[in-house]
Amino acid sequence: MGDDGGRGRGPRTGARTIALVGPFSSGKTTLLEAILARTGAVQRQGSTTAGTTVGDAGPEARAHAMSVELNVATTSFMGDDYTFLDCPGSTEFLGETLSVLPVVDCAVVVCEADPKKIAALQLILKRLDDAGVPHMLFLNKIDKADARVRETLAMLQPASKTPLVLRQIPIWTDGKVTGFIDLALERAFVYRDHAPSETIDIPDEEMAREVEARFTMLERLADHDDALMEELLSDVAPPRDQVFGDLVAELRNGLICPVFFGSAEDGHGIGRLLKALRHEAPGLEDLDARLGFAPGTDAVVRVVKTLHTAHGGKLSIGRVLAGEIRDGSALAGPSGADRVSGLYRLVGARTEKRDVARAGDLVALGKLEHARTGDTLGGGRAAPEPVAPVELPRPVMALSIRANERKDEAKLSAALARIVEEDPSLTVTVSAETGETLLGGQGEMHLRVATERLAGRWGLQLRTTRPEVAYRETIRGRAAQHGRHKKQSGGHGQFGDVHLEIAPLARGEGIRFTEKITGGVVPRQYIPGVETGVRDALRRGPLGFEVVDVEVTLTDGSYHAVDSSDQAFQAAARIAMREGLPACNPVLLEPIERVTVSCPSEATARVNAIVSARRGQLLGFDARPGWDGWDVVEALMPASEIGDLIVELRSATQGVAHFERRFDHLQELTGRLAEEIVARHAEAAAAA
Incomplete structure (x- = not known):
């Protein structure tokens, strides 16, 4: 028997959609590649270092060696279809994750034993909890671990409101993890690189550890199962089916977060993870209950991503929640109706034409010109009620952008509309005060990738500057x-x-x-x-x-x-x-904004120092409601000091700080700084 054995499973409806989420550089794209290799979707596992993975195939992702947009890949495992959504780990591309979370069946949180990434992990787990998405944790890079798994779990637990329940314990040989014992199956396995693990008897020297760890797992399950608690108190070994039944129910109800481990790079632990998803992850019926969605006879699809391809035109990637969709099907949305022109299964950038998509499938729909990311489309005459609308974060940084050549202004306008359609967490506005076209985003890298796309896809030569401050x-x-x-x-x-x-x-x-x-x-x-x-x-x-x-x-x-x-x-x-x-006696006035910074409590002192150094007036700080270990810092800051504030805040908080801003008042500015501002403005006006 391969990787971890098998067991019966109940009926389910539709293909599953699984999100891969986790902090930046935790190995999500490598895990996707390992899954595709193990399920036969690709012949050989690629490498992010070599730039040969199915995910992160775009030039921007390759250039920066990081995920900058959603990677989508559909594959089959043991006769069932799964679509995996590899979500970027950087906070700056959070919009990609927020757009898909409402309609996934389950999430796999990919992380590693790195205390520096605890805050980022907490940010992700909080989003999952708020969205009610059942999730399991895959502790990656176990081959590089130097701490015991239970010590790592104790370090990670404060980031999760949901109890982390260890499903495996490692087998150590000469200081390295060479296999694992599955606590639910009570079986041991030895890793084989890029191949199914080999089943072995539980080593005698590991028996005591296995008994202790299994009892700890069962104790946690018994918190929500009185019958199991009675059995444990009576020293009665519970039947395996009962244990799996509790694991399934408690995962689906968000009562536990099962923890698996392995090495995506070496293909270790992949089969066990896939088996867990097959037997234990929720299905479409559970998603309906979570969304309060009652499927009818008409087709319903929720759009999670929009792409503009060089040869195929516009593609709307969506999860079919009800009914079925074929090439030529009419779909109505909030902005109008279109007919599907092409129906595709996605494996990274590769598209495979298909005849029909049924409830549960995640597919690409061709040339739905009226459809937008986040829209709910229906097969009836009118647009259906929206399913799980998402509020995207507001921009925290902006660039003033224009074409170098006047003849390219119309081309730039059209290109900006396209990239905002692909990534709605970008915004394009025209400043009423300065007349500038402003591209807003979630940080420095987010905006850099956007401008690289404008230059690369549309051949535009751009001039970008910091936005002018609306002095008075x-x-x-x-x-x-x-x-x-x-x-x-x-x-x-x-x-x-x-x-x-x-x-x-x-x-x-x-x-x-x-x-x-x-x-x-x-x-x-x-x-x-x-x-x-x-x-x-x-x-x-x-x-x-x-x-x-x-x-x-x-x-x-x-x-x-x-x-x-x-x-x-x-x-x-x-x-x-x-x-x-x-x-x-004229005097300069500068705009002052009220800024609210959210950050981990351990970084609050650093955030206060950053605000003060930027001429900010601290108004105080308090605990962030609903966020354990986080604070909210309130301050008044000159608008001129906020332009790249997010860069410094993220640097001081392991990349997780966020802020919101709103205009508060105008304040007199005198002295040398005022003189410099007036001189620069006069110089710019003379050069214009």
């Missing part, structure tokens, strides 16, 4: 100013004459224009023109920025019966404002 200016003093516009050039001339009083307002009051004209010295029809000229002049003040919180009063003026016009009074008002504002 205001005045501290008052002034009375006369402005006259007089021009004679044959025929009707131009004449406008105004007297304005300029005064400061309290912060946040905006612009106020009033008039105190008596005797018709400025005719009523020209007063709106004066206000237009005033507001036009306030768009750029003496320091070079938009002026706010100012009151301007029209007190006097004169006009010419023939030469006066609305345009002339606009010009006169602009002259008065341009000459009067410098006398009002």
